[in-house]
Amino acid sequence: MNDTQGALFGHGVLAHSRVWRDGVCVDTDVTPDEMLEVAHDPDSLVWLDLLRPSAEALLAIARDLGLPETAVEDALAPHERAKITRHDSHLFFTVYSARMLSDEPVQSGRLEVGRISGIVMPKALVTIRLDDTFDMEPVIARWEDNPSLLKAGSGALVYGLLDYVVDGHFGTIQEIDDEMERLEDVLFEDRPAGQFLQRSIYGLRKDLVLLRRIVLPMREIVNGILRHAPTSNGLDAWYDDLYDHVLRASEWTESLRDMVSSIFETNLSLQDARLNTIMKKLAGWAAIIAIPTAITGWFGQNIPYPGFSEPLGLWLSAGLIVGGVAILYVIFKARDWL
Structure with a gap:
């Protein structure tokens, strides 16, 4: 060897x-x-x-x-x-x-x-x-x-x-x-x-x-x-x-x-699609929230309006808020925005 x-x-x-x-x-x-x-x-x-x-x-x-x-x-x-x-x-x-x-x-x-x-x-x-x-x-x-x-x-x-x-x-x-x-x-x-x-x-x-x-x-x-x-x-x-x-x-x-x-x-x-869905929902809810914000802002003015300083003003503002929010919710839901 x-x-x-x-x-x-x-x-x-x-x-x-x-x-x-x-x-x-x-x-x-x-x-x-x-x-x-x-x-x-x-x-x-x-x-x-x-x-x-x-x-x-x-x-x-x-x-x-x-x-x-x-x-x-x-x-x-x-x-x-x-x-x-x-x-x-x-x-x-x-x-x-x-x-x-x-x-x-x-x-x-x-x-x-x-x-x-x-x-x-x-x-x-x-x-x-x-x-x-x-x-x-x-x-x-x-x-x-x-x-x-x-x-x-x-x-x-x-x-x-x-x-x-x-x-x-x-x-x-x-x-x-x-x-x-x-x-x-x-x-x-x-x-x-x-x-x-x-x-x-x-x-x-x-x-x-x-x-x-x-x-x-x-x-x-x-x-x-x-x-x-x-x-x-x-x-x-x-x-x-x-x-x-x-x-x-x-x-x-x-x-x-x-x-x-x-x-x-x-x-x-899929991530982009989920993000788009989230953005649609946020935009839809923002539009819905905008209605009570606008109405309460209007009825908060210091000028006379129908129902000013009367119970009628409270019911009128509440009715406008509920009705406007309901209408937008139905429209957005039908278009799959929510």
Whole structure:
């Protein structure tokens, strides 16, 4: 064992490892001495999963697998976008998982993403995770459930991984869709929603912007793998189905973005309508109040008028007030101003 391999394995960088022959798992604990042998064995399919690797550890395994040092840069670069790049000796991709955090308030944005990068060779797959947000155990279960597919090589491993990621996208999109339906119910309630609805819409828009950044590039990634014959050999039908799922997820995400914009605009329109209704009511009641104000002001004059200083003046002013207010109330109510 050389020093770089000792650093790679000794500090827990290697989180998982598998070796398959004819679709059957023959080793679940690849040692440093076995790594080079199985990685270049045409009858073996090997998978190495690196968790939080340092640049030195990743450079060590890249050299051992005959990969250029440039393979390390994209795997460890911060804020890397979802993409696929083709090299002479390997295929490199970066994808992101997505899930909604149920314990976070709706208004703050609850989307959690996990980054997974992969170095793909005809008979080997190396996955790199910068944290443990993305759980590999369900992916391993998918691989083990379809051993015949693994005979096709590393493309089968990539397919299982991407299929699980896309399924996670669908689940997240469905949760956001359900949340939008709940917001629509709140939107059209009689009582105003206030800041709760506005902050919830903002949180969903924030989640959708982030989700769109990781869902839309999946079309390019699946297309790139399909065009890479050594990787997708014999798996075209599987990748075509995966590509269809990616298209559906992309279209659904775009429609949700339009929907959340519509909810936001509808909320503003409803607020304007409520404000107009309030202004109509205030103006109507102001007109009604103006009648007793005008009449009491008139009868308060210090000049003679019919009923001046007599009981008739009291009844005359009261009758004018009640009659005028009643007439205006009936007119405003008929025109839906009150």
